[in-house]
Amino acid sequence: MFLQQFFSRNISPPITDADDNDNNDDRSSSLHSQDNPISSNNNHHHHSKQFLIINRLNSYCLLSEERRLQRKINQKIEHELRKEKRMARRNLKLLLLGTGESGKSTFIRQMRIIHEHGYETVAERMEYVSKIHQNLLTTILTINHAMQLLNIGYEDPEIDNDLKKSLASTYNYNYVETWRQWLNNANRNFTTKDDDDDDHDDQTIHRLQSLRSYQLIIQMVQNRLPSNLYSLFDRFWNDLGVRQCVQKRNEYDLLDSSTYYMERLNEILDDSYVPSVQDILHVRISTNGINEYNFEIDSVNFMLVDVGGQRTERRKWIHCFESVTTIIYIVALSEFDQIFCEPIVAAGFGGDWSHRYSNDNHQDGINNWQKPVNKLAESKALFKTIITSRWFRDTSIVLFLNKFDLFEEKMLNGPNRLEDFFPDYKHFKQTKLSNNVVEMAVDFILQMFFKQNPEQFRRHVVYTHFTCATDTDNIKIVFQAVKDTIMEQLLSKEIQIF
Numbered sequence: 001m002f003l004q005q006f007f008s009r010n011i012s013p014p015i016t017d018a019d020d021n022d023n024n025d026d027r028s029s030s031l032h033s034q035d036n037p038i039s040s041n042n043n044h045h046h047h048s049k050q051f052l053i054i055n056r057l058n059s060y061c062l063l064s065e066e067r068r069l070q071r072k073i074n075q076k077i078e079h080e081l082r083k084e085k086r087m088a089r090r091n092l093k094l095l096l097l098g099t100g101e102s103g104k105s106t107f108i109r110q111m112r113i114i115h116e117h118g119y120e121t122v123a124e125r126m127e128y129v130s131k132i133h134q135n136l137l138t139t140i141l142t143i144n145h146a147m148q149l150l151n152i153g154y155e156d157p158e159i160d161n162d163l164k165k166s167l168a169s170t171y172n173y174n175y176v177e178t179w180r181q182w183l184n185n186a187n188r189n190f191t192t193k194d195d196d197d198d199d200h201d202d203q204t205i206h207r208l209q210s211l212r213s214y215q216l217i218i219q220m221v222q223n224r225l226p227s228n229l230y231s232l233f234d235r236f237w238n239d240l241g242v243r244q245c246v247q248k249r250n251e252y253d254l255l256d257s258s259t260y261y262m263e264r265l266n267e268i269l270d271d272s273y274v275p276s277v278q279d280i281l282h283v284r285i286s287t288n289g290i291n292e293y294n295f296e297i298d299s300v301n302f303m304l305v306d307v308g309g310q311r312t313e314r315r316k317w318i319h320c321f322e323s324v325t326t327i328i329y330i331v332a333l334s335e336f337d338q339i340f341c342e343p344i345v346a347a348g349f350g351g352d353w354s355h356r357y358s359n360d361n362h363q364d365g366i367n368n369w370q371k372p373v374n375k376l377a378e379s380k381a382l383f384k385t386i387i388t389s390r391w392f393r394d395t396s397i398v399l400f401l402n403k404f405d406l407f408e409e410k411m412l413n414g415p416n417r418l419e420d421f422f423p424d425y426k427h428f429k430q431t432k433l434s435n436n437v438v439e440m441a442v443d444f445i446l447q448m449f450f451k452q453n454p455e456q457f458r459r460h461v462v463y464t465h466f467t468c469a470t471d472t473d474n475i476k477i478v479f480q481a482v483k484d485t486i487m488e489q490l491l492s493k494e495i496q497i498f
């Protein structure tokens with residue numbers, strides 16, 4: 001409900017200082033032509049014969065000047081023709097950008113649902129079972145490991161052991177073998193006891209956890225988890241220690257889908273489980289490389305480009321920067337209390353904690369691989385890089401403030417306060433009369449992002465929407481609005497078509 005309330009007011013461009021003359025190539029060229037010797041000479045031509053003589057003397061110079069002007073006009077005509085042609089074909093390229101886990105691919109899934117009857121068949125949905133089960137197992141292993149690190153005990157101390165035993169027996173042979181191979185490849189000095197398989201499994205799991213490398217065991221979930229894990233997983237999820245650990249989820253890297261799946265364990269681990277569309281929208285699969293999706297909507301071809309948002313993926317972005325009509329930049333609002341945790345940070349989990357909540361680290365540049373940073377601050381810095389990039393001088397920008405549902409929940413019931421991570425919020429709050437905490441907080445975050453759009457770049461009108469990428473109705477309305485804005489901009493030639 002709150003989302004709808006916000007939605008209705010957000011389409012007006014909050015930063016509209018777009019200076020029409022600024023950086024408008026067409027207009028600046030016509031301005032030039034007024035100072036041009038040709039135009040001024042023509043002016044005088046009617047008034048002075050004397051000037052005509054001088055004019056003839058200068059004819060060589062004028063001709064080349066004229067040619068230059070002519071060429072400019074030709075170029076302009078060609079540009080317009082290309083534009084018209086593209087308009088006629090109605091091909092629009094929309095680039096989805098944002099940090100890892102912000103919700104880009106979820107948005108693409110929504111497009112498939114809304115415009116292509118996506119995931120309607122059981123067969124299509126069944127393809128997601130193993131991914132959902134992998135998310136489930138990642139959740140359990142992550143919490144289990146975080147409990148050690150945060151020094152939180154299980155209410156039922158047997159759970160830890162039962163978990164190790166049952167996972168080891170489920171993934172016994174393949175898993176141990178793959179693990180050994182990985183260790184050999186990594187040239188680690190690893191000695192194993194070959195005589196006792198049980199010990200062997202325990203030892204392997206222990207090392208697996210201590211290295212925070214769940215990838216191997218997770219890759220073992222090729223198909224689905226056995227349904228007999230249900231009672232153990234259910235015990236785990238209801239354990240008071242686990243609940244406490246989940247409350248502190250901002251101190252480690254827990255999937256956003258964790259709670260959603262754990263609350264549906266019963267269905268998800270059932271042998272006859274068929275994922276629902278909602279289950280598919282919640283699955284976390286990180287994107288590698290650049291993926292293009294084409295949709296035809298009202299006889300307009302939309303090419304949506306989805307990229308991987310994690311740091312290691314961002315170096316590939318430049319390959320899709322050409323001919324972009326609109327950028328949709330996605331921010332996860334709910335990340336305000338989370339730390340940025342990519343491998344180098346994860347490996348040194350206990351590392352330099354003094355920086356973990358700092359939101360100034362982005363000043364070191366987004367290429368800083370060492371210090372853990374606040375996730376929202378990281379996204380803000382990336383937004384600035386994008387909005388000030390020469391690549392996107394003529395690209396329209398749409399900002400999605402996503403994960404509104406999680407954000408609202410955190411603001412109303414979460415253990416952390418926005419001002420603990422963004423101290424400026426304290427002052428901001430005092431200047432507001434509203435009692436609505438969520439409204440104030442999103443206003444603050446919005447202002448923070450707008451400030452990334454410096455004066456000289458204010459030709460960019462930034463359109464904003466509050467979104468929940470897992471909510472199909474919301475995305476349907478938002479995308480309709482985005483589409484209308486783009487079409488309006490195209491017709492009024494506010495934005496470039498290439």
Ligand SMILES: Nc1nc2c(ncn2[C@@H]2O[C@H](COP(=O)(O)OP(=O)(O)OP(=O)(O)O)[C@@H](O)[C@H]2O)c(=O)[nH]1
Nearest residue numbers: 101102103104105106282284287308309403468469
């Ligand atoms: N509750 C909730 N979950 C969301 C929302 N948007 C995305 N998610 C979840 O957040 C996780 C990450 O979403 P993705 O779409 O994979 O993020 P991404 O931006 O594509 O990430 P990369 O591919 O790594 O760049 C998934 O589990 C989504 O289901 C939202 O608005 N609300």
Ligand SMILES: [Mg+2]
Nearest residue numbers: 104105286287
């Ligand atoms: Mg993705």
